[in-house]
Amino acid sequence: MGNYTGPSVWPGINPGRLRHRVTFQRLTDDVDTVGASAGQWDDLATVAASVEPIGGQERRTADVIAAPRTFTVLARWHHKLKHLSPKDRMRWADRLDEKGHARLFDISDVSNVDERNVLLVITAVERL
Numbered sequence: 396m397g398n399y400t401g402p403s404v405w406p407g408i409n410p411g412r413l414r415h416r417v418t419f420q421r422l423t424d425d426v427d428t429v430g431a432s433a434g435q436w437d438d439l440a441t442v443a444a445s446v447e448p449i450g451g452q453e454r455r456t457a458d459v460i461a462a463p464r465t466f467t468v469l470a471r472w473h474h475k476l477k478h479l480s481p482k483d484r485m486r487w488a489d490r491l492d493e494k495g496h497a498r499l500f501d502i503s504d505v506s507n508v509d510e511r512n513v514l515l516v517i518t519a520v521e522r523l
Contacts, residue, residue, distance in 0.1 A: 413443040444470040468517040
């Protein structure tokens with residue numbers, strides 16, 4: 396491996412940009428002790444990532460203006476994220492919200508760059 400002269404596995408990406416740790420989660424259907432469905436978010440994988448805002452839209456909720464923000468997330472590929480989809484969510488614990496909780500994001504798009512299993516580009520919207 397020391398003599399590898401092929402293209403960089405991070406073309407145009409400085410690995411130092413991936414300075415955050417994010418966890419991707421999937422909702423599972425569990426059954427509680429009385430037989431009722433009780434969904435639970437289970438961790439898929441925690442990876443290094445870059446999380447950058449790309450925009451937002453204002454909306455009015457109960458007479459309060461809330462602005463959902465859209466982010467681009469560059470994340471290291473992990474085999475447990477092979478089937479990551481908009482059904483899943485992202486948890487960003489090293490950046491807390493106003494209440495001191497981990498920030499949560501709905502995934503709207505996932506792209507495995509060049510299908511090389513090296514880098515994922517994810518579009519995510521922060522939950523309010």
